[in-house]
Amino acid sequence: MIWFLVACDGAPSDSAEVDVFCDEAPVVTWDNFGQAILTEHCQSCHASTALDRFGAPESIAFDTLAQALALKDRILAVTDPEGRSMPPAVALEEIDYIRLQIWLTCWAE
């Protein structure tokens, strides 16, 4: 639990901090988390097959792991609770933002 409080300050930036952060982190992957969260909260507008994109750029889609990884820095930037712009209406739960950080910082290849 202490770990989660620390993690709320944001993912570490230098590589030594990343090692510590990731050593303590649970296994979070596309299969056990990433695909589901992006499908539930993002793909209604961003999927290549979305019926109505509400203006979301066609270049931003999360249909595949490769597409998500190519955009990982943008995903973390736009969902950051401080300065969030996505999803536009309702923010992700804080715990889910932390899981996104763990997945994209520690487990995403």
Ligand code: HEC
């Ligand atoms: C209700 C529709 C909708 C949902 C849901 C949505 N987006 Fe978007 N998204 C947009 C629109 C419209 C734009 C283009 C306008 C803009 O950039 O604000 C956009 C732009 C973006 C961009 C490009 C802008 C940038 O700053 O890089 C990213 C990345 C993005 N969205 C990620 C996400 C993620 C991640 C989620 C889910 C956590 C999400 N979006 C959910 C509609 C949506």
